Amino acid sequence: MNIHEYQAKQLFQQYGIAVPKGEIASTGEQAQQVAQSLDSDAWVVKAQVHAGGRGKVGGVKVVTELNDVAGIASEMLGKRLITKQTVAEGLPIELVLVEETSAIDHEFYLSLLVDRATSGLCFVASASGGMDIEEVAESSPEKIINITVNPLSGLQSYQCRQVAFALGLRGQQIKALEKIMRALLALFVEKDASQIEVNPLITTKTGELMALDAKINFDDNALAMHSDIAAMQDKNQEDEKENLAQQFELNYITLNGTIGCMVNGAGLAMATMDLVQLSGGQPANFLDVGGGATKERVAEAFKLILSDTQVKAVLVNIFGGIVQCNIIAEGIIAAAAEIGVTIPVIVRLEGTNAPEGRALLNESTLNITAAENLQSAAEMAVALAEAA
Numbered sequence: 269m270n271i272h273e274y275q276a277k278q279l280f281q282q283y284g285i286a287v288p289k290g291e292i293a294s295t296g297e298q299a300q301q302v303a304q305s306l307d308s309d310a311w312v313v314k315a316q317v318h319a320g321g322r323g324k325v326g327g328v329k330v331v332t333e334l335n336d337v338a339g340i341a342s343e344m345l346g347k348r349l350i351t352k353q354t355v356a357e358g359l360p361i362e363l364v365l366v367e368e369t370s371a372i373d374h375e376f377y378l379s380l381l382v383d384r385a386t387s388g389l390c391f392v393a394s395a396s397g398g399m400d401i402e403e404v405a406e407s408s409p410e411k412i413i414n415i416t417v418n419p420l421s422g423l424q425s426y427q428c429r430q431v432a433f434a435l436g437l438r439g440q441q442i443k444a445l446e447k448i449m450r451a452l453l454a455l456f457v458e459k460d461a462s463q464i465e466v467n468p469l470i471t472t473k474t475g476e477l478m479a480l481d482a483k484i485n486f487d488d489n490a491l492a493m494h495s496d497i498a499a500m501q502d503k504n505q506e507d508e509k510e511n512l513a514q515q516f517e518l519n520y521i522t523l524n525g526t527i528g529c530m531v532n533g534a535g536l537a538m539a540t541m542d543l544v545q546l547s548g549g550q551p552a553n554f555l556d557v558g559g560g561a562t563k564e565r566v567a568e569a570f571k572l573i574l575s576d577t578q579v580k581a582v583l584v585n586i587f588g589g590i591v592q593c594n595i596i597a598e599g600i601i602a603a604a605a606e607i608g609v610t611i612p613v614i615v616r617l618e619g620t621n622a623p624e625g626r627a628l629l630n631e632s633t634l635n636i637t638a639a640e641n642l643q644s645a646a647e648m649a650v651a652l653a654e655a656a
Contacts, residue, residue, distance in 0.1 A: 269486045270318040271500045274365045276482035279459070283451040286478045290367030292316065296342035299366050303337040308368035311337055315344045317359040318505040320467075320483065321351035327361075330369065337366065355522070359505055370480060375468035376435050380452050382462055383416055389456065391415040391449060393431045397468035423453050437471070444477045459497055460490035509553075509572055516568045518557060525550025526653045528573035528582040530566075532557050532591055540585045543642060549650035552579045557591075566599030567606070574607055580656035581612045583649040585642060588619030597625035604634045612637065612652040616645040 277287040289306055293299035303311045311334075315327035322328050327349045331337050341364045350358035377397035383390035394412050413434045415427045428446035437445055452464050465483040472478060491498040503511055513520035519534065527549045531537035534556050541551040553576065557569045573582055586596045600615060613636045617625040626638040639645035 269488055269491060269497070269501055270505070271484055271486070271497075272316045272318070272363070272365075272502065272505075273314065273482055274316060274363070275500045276464075276484045277479070279455060279484065280451075280479055280482055283455045285448055285451050286476065287482065288312075288367040288370050288478065288480065290365055292363045292365050293341060294363055295345065296338035299341035299364055300334070300338040302366040303331075303334055306366070306368045310369040312365075312367045312369055313337065313340050313344065314365040314367065315349050315361045316363040316365055317349050317351075317354070317361060318502070319349070319351045319353040319359055321353055322349060325349060325351050327351070341366070355507070356524075362504065370470060370478060371473040372468075372480075373471045373473050373475070374436075375470050375480075377467050378431075378448070378452075378469045379463065379465040379467070380449075380456050380461075381464075386416045388419050389417040389453065391417065391427075391431060391452075393435060395435045397470075417453065423450060441471065441475060441477060448477060448479075455484075459494055460487045461485065462487045509575060513555075513569075513572055516565050518555065518565065518569050518572070520556075520569075520572060521554040522576070523551050523553050524578075525552040526578055526580040526656075527649050528552045528555075528576065528579040529585070530555050530557060530569050530573060530582065531585045532587060532596075536585065536587060540583065540642070540646070543646045544583065544650065547646045547650045549646070549653055552576055564599070566596050567603040570600055570603035571607055574603075574609060574611070579611065580653040581614065581649045583645060584613065584615040584617075585645065586615070586617050586619070586625075588617065588622055588625070592621045593617040593619060593625030594621040594628060595625075597628040600636065601628065601632050601634065604632075604636060609635060611635070611656065612649075614639050614645050614649045614652070616640075616642050 274292050280287050291302040293302050310332045313329050313331055315322055329340050331340050344361050344364055347361050348358035349361055375397040377394040379392045381390055392414055396411050415431055417423050428449050432442040432445045456464055461484055463485040466479045468480050470478050470480050486497055507522045509522055510520050527544050529540055529551050531540050537554055537556045544551050555569055557566055573579060586593060615629055616639045629636050629638040
């Protein structure tokens with residue numbers, strides 16, 4: 269689960285990490301009032317959306333005249349911001365964060381994330397922080413430093429010094445960085461985060477370290493233990509279909525292709541998507557109905573796929589183990605009949621009661637085809653999607 273920048277900064281403050289003074293606003297008038305309350309001669313108005321790259325597309329603006337704050341904020345609010353990290357239609361701007369400007373001496377990059385290769389946590393840092401950190405990582409990877417934290421021994425002071433020296437920090441700044449790194453680690457562990465990013469972390473003209481931006485992603489599986497974090501969820505920033513899928517215990521992720529996929533099992537779902545691409549198509553989604561899917565859940569999954577107007581064909585790949593293929597077939601037929609599906613549906617069934625399931629599909633009068641194997645099913649789905 270992602271949260272907004274202002275929420276992440278509230279957590280930073282709780283853990284002793286310095287951030288610029290500021291408040292959120294939902295109207296231009298409120299933004300003006302916030303600016304007036306800040307002891308600053310310039311202000312930063314920042315669109316609050318769950319995506320990076322805001323500064324490159326007008327989502328972050330520096331305002332030097334107090335009377336312009338309301339107008340700038342009003343121009344953002346109610347619009348949708350499109351960045352490289354959003355879906356094509358962008359994300360709604362319902363809040364802006366108005367902050368005092370900071371006297372920046374240098375910008376750095378600092379993040380903390382799960383390192384599955386070492387079964388630990390990893391700090392990633394670079395002296396080249398700011399909006400173009402992705403380009404730095406791609407073109408100059410030697411400018412990125414990685415420090416792995418052993419979960420048993422914890423973060424060591426010498427590791428903090430390694431990062432500080434790599435960033436070119438000196439004197440009291442080294443101690444300040446260690447304080448920030450330990451605070452980030454405590455926040456990460458105590459709140460069950462999966463990634464924290466500070467970009468940029470800055471040194472001010474007076475030599476202080478401050479988090480100018482903040483992004484935190486949390487482990488969905490741990491939210492039940494953190495009601496304070498769960499309360500920060502903004503569903504308007506999330507995919508509507510993905511939220512609906514959670515209600516039916518379906519694992520669904522929206523993609524950009526034209527072939528809807530419904531599979532039972534995450535590994536089988538990824539293999540199915542790979543095969544679709546190898547056959548020349550693009551999957552429209554990842555959808556795992558789970559090993560114990562009921563007819564009702566299958567029907568809801570099918571309706572979810574068909575709610576995507578980009579889908580031109582549907583590929584269903586079910587291996588019947590716990591869930592029986594005839595139950596899957598009944599769910600598909602029921603959903604297709606209820607929606608009045610007009611696009612082709614190709615179904616590959618194997619396992620428990622597969623012949624019965626294929627017979628039900630073949631006997632239906634709907635636009636459903638039971639394929640003999642996965643290869644032919646994928647090729648058929650791609651061909652029909654292209655024809656559409």
